Amino acid sequence: MKSYRKELVFNVPSRRGFINITDQVQACVDESGIKEGLVLVNAMHITASVFINDDESGLHHDFEVWLEKLAPEKPYSQYRHNDFEDNADAHLKRQIMGREVVVAITHGRLDFGPWEQIF
Amino acid sequence: MKSYRKELVFNVPSRRGFINITDQVQACVDESGIKEGLVLVNAMHITASVFINDDESGLHHDFEVWLEKLAPEKPYSQYRHNDFEDNADAHLKRQIMGREVVVAITHGRLDFGPWEQIF
């Protein structure tokens, strides 16, 4: 079985943000030369997510508002984990949004729906 | 490595619904001839989910009520995404329920718990 691994690094200037990484993932698939198989795309940190959804700025605003409702950042004192850090909410938000995606590769292309993008 | 791809199409008559696709997925595995490996089952649209849970109608009712509590469909005006469409809630619900499942294939069978069914 052929395998290929690549680490991509992203700097998010604000506390939370959405980065469309679809093109970079497709570029990795291209580099790998793999035509049929699976690509695993996972965050390498416990407060980050990789997920597949729409690249629409209104929706990303909705995600931000919704995640703050389900797992609010503040007050920090509501979380015991924040005795060490101030990012307990990010650990929770990651459970909603997910750590990883697995995408099929077909004829060398990411094989998903027309509006699906990887973030 | 052997690979096999099949697209299954389902029409849901109502806005939301649960379809047990376990038998169709097992039929795909049978067609593939693969005895040991992994099957990726993913939705091809950003407002749909594939998940594994119990096929019990009371629980599906509970899921419906619960998802409406966590990510209500209405009022539409609460979501910016709905300036374009009316389905922002479906994008959020999909994050809770998940986009895809990966299931082991062992001796040609979907290898999961006795009550696990794919929806």
Added chain:
Amino acid sequence: MKSYRKELVFNVPSRRGFINITDQVQACVDESGIKEGLVLVNAMHITASVFINDDESGLHHDFEVWLEKLAPEKPYSQYRHNDFEDNADAHLKRQIMGREVVVAITHGRLDFGPWEQIF
């Protein structure tokens, strides 16, 4: 393609609990002799989750409080599924926490971030 399957059994003395299974999963990878590939780690029951996050007791307390807020165990009468059992909340909580994780194996090691642990 090489494949390896192992079933691990855990007994949780209380209704809910967190068990760090990272070392057992790495031991399975060692036994398999697989150096590059993917490991699928999934729960075999519809009321259990496998997820990757931090092994910090304060955070686990936060998860417990948060999951009870999003999908309360009681009153049992709020869920139709509880006409059969009393575990509807566990089915919902599993959707938040996830059923499975897929982790890359690189040079024979679980390939994830420094604080990532499998539960």
